Amino acid sequence: MKIFYQTFGRAKKRFSSFLSRFFKKKRTRIGIYGPPNAGKTTLANRIARDWTGDAVGPVSEIPHETRRARRKDDIIISGANGATVTIDIVDTPGVTTRIDYHEFLEFGLDKDEAIIRAREATEGVAEAMHWLREDIDGVIYMLDSTLDPFMQVNIMMVGIIESRKLPVIIVANKIDLPEAAPARIRSAFPQHPVVPVSGLQGKNVEELYEMMIERFG
């Protein structure tokens, strides 16, 4: 009996995905991009938990914790005046131009673990760029607002996102920290909306949700 229900459930899923492909149901896939340790996975977890109750992935102070892209589908975000947007959230590995296993040694990993992590992180960057090219409809670009935004990787990434004509929201994260300077990020990217939040504490995420409805809806 159980097997019957399982088979029926699977057939139903296959049929509905066939139908959606046939009628070209548009998926709004939003990728969270940014340098390592900016707080992408923390924000992805918050968005997923706020609207579905699930988490997306583990977080750590060791950079490059997320080394594979993780997706959470069908998140419905509703705003103040009743407007909603349905999105898939893609949490991507941190993008950087240089990965060195030595930086992981400082966090207590031994040499072999560090080298494996560096290799996986490199694969992760390639995967993040692949997603950006193939299957992303909009970008949330995360920045640690305690750091200088004029890093080579940020200039390059925002340039790549602009050249693909993707709608982008820049998030100035970590406003809970005393050294946070979201205004610096606003002046660095005047052409895009910048939303200051604390993904960790949830400060001002409502403004981000409203901006997501406006930009990605």
Place this chain on the structure above:
Amino acid sequence: MPHKCTKCGREYKDGSTEILRGCESCGGKKFLYVKEAELHKDVLEEKSIEEIAEETKEPVLEVKAHPKKEVEMYDRVETIRIVGPGTYELNIEKMAKGDERIISVGKEGVYHIDLMSMAKGPKKGKKKKK
């Protein structure tokens, strides 16, 4: 009053009989009779390159040291450069353009080319209408 070979400049003591056989260094048969003061004049005197060029009527040649140009990341052919085990430089702009993988190992000139990654062309009908 010493003798000086006109070809190679080797000096011989005054009255030495060896020069009768020719210069020991270069075999030249012509010798100059020089004064003591003038003996080392050609070596000690400082001449600029232009003066020497005028005297010998030879062209002034420049030795060009090839300056090492640092290749811009945009021009680099590789997507990933392996600087050492566990240390990588990533060309994210090239990664953004396509899936092809060209990995360079070490300092310069050694590349691994992943042909399978180059096999797939752009997906048909992938144009986004805005």
